[in-house]
Amino acid sequence: MLCLTRPTDPRWVAAALDDVDAILVDHAHCEMKAATNALALAARAPGDAESVRVLVDLAKEELSHFEIVLAELGRRGLSLGPPPVDAYAAGLRTIAHDTPRPPRLANGALVDRMLVAALIEARSCERFQLLVAGLASAGEAELARLYDDLLASEARHYRTFVDLAVRAAGGDEARVRERLSALAAAEGELCARLGTGATIHG
Numbered sequence: 751m752l753c754l755t756r757p758t759d760p761r762w763v764a765a766a767l768d769d770v771d772a773i774l775v776d777h778a779h780c781e782m783k784a785a786t787n788a789l790a791l792a793a794r795a796p797g798d799a800e801s802v803r804v805l806v807d808l809a810k811e812e813l814s815h816f817e818i819v820l821a822e823l824g825r826r827g828l829s830l831g832p833p834p835v836d837a838y839a840a841g842l843r844t845i846a847h848d849t850p851r852p853p854r855l856a857n858g859a860l861v862d863r864m865l866v867a868a869l870i871e872a873r874s875c876e877r878f879q880l881l882v883a884g885l886a887s888a889g890e891a892e893l894a895r896l897y898d899d900l901l902a903s904e905a906r907h908y909r910t911f912v913d914l915a916v917r918a919a920g921g922d923e924a925r926v927r928e929r930l931s932a933l934a935a936a937e938g939e940l941c942a943r944l945g946t947g948a949t950i951h952g
């Protein structure tokens with residue numbers, strides 16, 4: 751799906767359905783981090799008004815997702831609490847740092863940040879799809895609908911971040927795609943290593 755090289759371990763779905771409350775709390779934090787990350791990236795691309803506009807729109811949308819999940823936490827009597835450790839995002843940043851970039855890739859650090867964000871969106875989208883199916887068969891129809899509503903946005907955000915990476919690289923799509931393939935292969939291995947905890951990214 752999208753650029754992913756490995757599917758999520760089926761044991762993750764079982765762990766997630768076993769502790770839906772923990773998934774929702776982690777998910778709320780993921781949406782808030784997605785909003786703040788989009789704004790942080792906008793601040794790094796001040797010379798490109800179009801990228802800034804796209805990133806600010808994306809931040810607003812992620813914030814609206816955060817509000818949707820926060821409302822669901824409220825309905826269930828759950829509080830947000832401190833953010834759980836995000837070993838997945840940290841692992842992706844390490845991968846981007848340790849994987850040599852294609853020679854002559856312009857703006858490599860910014861391109862990497864866009865591609866790491868794209869991979870997070872792609873994996874979120876894949877997992878939301880698994881949650882929709884799992885929640886529906888567990889009788890959680892309303893929650894299944896919530897994830898169904900969100901997953902199309904995350905697929906769109908994946909494409910947005912790849913487009914932004916190409917813009918940051920001065921239109922060099924071939925090198926960005928080469929970079930994305932290398933990072934996606936490493937993401938698949940990371941996901942296989944982490945993938946069975948009751949958090950959105952395992």
Ligand SMILES: [Fe+2]
Pocket residue numbers: 781784811812815903904
């Ligand atoms: Fe989102």
Ligand SMILES: [Fe+2]
Pocket residue numbers: 784812871903904907
């Ligand atoms: Fe997103």
